[in-house]
Structures are given as structure tokens and as C-alpha cells.
Amino acid sequence: AQKITQTQPGMFVQEKEAVTLDCTYDTSDPSYGLFWYKQPSSGEMIFLIYQGSYDQQNATEGRYSLNFQKARKSANLVISASQLGDSAMYFCAMREATPNTGTASKLTFGTGTRLQVTL
Amino acid sequence: DGGITQSPKYLFRKEGQNVTLSCEQNLNHDAMYWYRQDPGQGLRLIYYSQIVNDFQKGDIAEGYSVSREKKESFPLTVTSAQKNPTAFYLCASGVWGGSEQFFGPGTRLTVL
Numbered sequence: 001a002q003k004i005t006q007t008q009p010g011m012f013v014q015e016k017e018a019v020t021l022d023c024t025y026d027t028s029d030p031s032y033g034l035f036w037y038k039q040p041s042s043g044e045m046i047f048l049i050y051q052g053s054y055d056q057q058n059a060t061e062g063r064y065s066l067n068f069q070k071a072r073k074s075a076n077l078v079i080s081a082s083q084l085g086d087s088a089m090y091f092c093a094m095r096e097a098t099p100n101t102g103t104a105s106k107l108t109f110g111t112g113t114r115l116q117v118t119l
Numbered sequence: 120d121g122g123i124t125q126s127p128k129y130l131f132r133k134e135g136q137n138v139t140l141s142c143e144q145n146l147n148h149d150a151m152y153w154y155r156q157d158p159g160q161g162l163r164l165i166y167y168s169q170i171v172n173d174f175q176k177g178d179i180a181e182g183y184s185v186s187r188e189k190k191e192s193f194p195l196t197v198t199s200a201q202k203n204p205t206a207f208y209l210c211a212s213g214v215w216g217g218s219e220q221f222f223g224p225g226t227r228l229t230v231l
Contacts, residue, residue, distance in 0.1 A: 043209075046222075093162075107152075112159075112160075
């Protein structure tokens with residue numbers, strides 16, 4: 001079963017507008033972390049934002065915020081005031097506890113959303 | 120500057136040949152990871168290492184091998200047993216149990 005689901009293969013947004021990229025996850029582990037990464041056409045993965053399952057407040061990092069709805073198991077990324085440089089692939093990922101160590105570090109990725117920012 | 124380096128950026132090999140991808144980090148991280156990315160897909164974990172001289176299989180380890188003789192280095196060998204090796208390979212490092220993984224620039228492997 002898919003652990004991370006990103007249902008939007010592609011999204012368009014006009015420059016200066018806000019956009020929400022969807023991510024839902026599936027886990028029975030009470031302790032987990034959720035990540036968003038940006039992948040430009042050059043290929044490197046750029047860390048954007050992190051939300052822990054026990055964090056009380058939604059994470060924010062500059063123009064990025066994470067809309068964390070634990071009961072719905074969703075962790076949507078909101079990009080405010082989009083810029084042309086935001087055009088890229090965006091991946092949602094989840095970290096769960098590894099069975100043998102009990103500590104969390106392995107990441108499971110979704111299939112990504114390609115965001116195109118237009119003038 | 121601190122970071123992760125992968126070399127080469129592009130690699131071409133003939134079918135049936137083993138090939139080794141380099142990954143080096145100077146971030147003093149204990150944990151290192153190898154991921155594979157195919158077109159239109161997310162990353163899948165090949166191998167990971169929590170500490171020197173120790174490594175574990177990820178979700179798609181068949182046809183790959185790794186070593187971790189030094190903290191800074193985690194080379195990946197794509198063997199001839201890997202049925203479809205053409206892909207983009209990303210190395211990452213982090214603090215084990217930490218909240219972030221840092222990625223290298225990736226190596227694009229094409230098997231002819």
C-alpha cells in the first residue's frame with residue numbers, strides 16, 4: 001500500500017499567487033516525521049520544511065508552510081507568493097521508526113508534483 | 120564548504136559491467152543513504168548505513184552492493200545482476216534519527 005500519496009502530477013500557478021501541493025500519508029506509528037523536498041531540473045534534492053508528528057503548531061519556513069492535519073493524515077505544502085524559481089518537482093516524504101533500532105530515519109517518498117509558475 | 124559530493128555527474132557503462140558510484144560527505148554525519156530515482160517517480164531506498172562498517176538493505180537492494188569503511192564515504196556498486204540499472208542515483212547523509220537528510224547532486228547512470 002502507498003505510504004505517501006501525492007495525487008497532483010502537475011500544477012500551474014501564476015507568479016505572486018499562493019499554491020497548495022497535496023500530500024496524504026499512511027502509518028500506524030505514533031512517532032513519525034513529514035518532509036517536503038524540492039527537486040529542480042538539475043536533480044539535487046533541496047530540503048524545504050519538516051513537521052514532527054508531535055509538533056503542536058504547523059511548520060513554517062519563509063514562504064513555505066505545512067498544513068498538517070493529523071486526523072486526516074495530510075501534510076499539504078503551501079507556497080505563498082510564488083516565484084518563477086519555484087518551478088520544480090516537489091516531493092513529500094515520511095520518516096517512520098525503523099523496526100530494528102526503534103529510531104526513525106528511513107524516508108519513504110511520494111511520486112511528486114511538478115509545479116510550473118507562470119507569468 | 121560542507122556538503123555531499125557525488126561523482127561523476129553522468130556515467131555510461133556497457134551492459135554486464137559493474138560500476139561504482141562515489142559519495143563523500145564532510146558534514147560529520149553518521150548515517151548515509153543511497154536512493155534510486157526513475158523518471159516520473161519518487162526516490163526508493165537502496166541501502167543505508169548508520170555507522171562505519173555497518174549497513175542495511177533498503178527496499179530495492181537486489182543487484183547493488185555498498186561498503187562503509189570510512190565515515191565520510193559510502194560508495195555504491197551497481198552489479199551486472201541489477202536488471203535495469205539505468206536511473207538517477209542520489210546519495211544522502213544525516214544524523215541518525217535526526218529531522219533532515221542532506222542530498223548530493225546525484226549521478227545519472229546510463230547502461231548501453
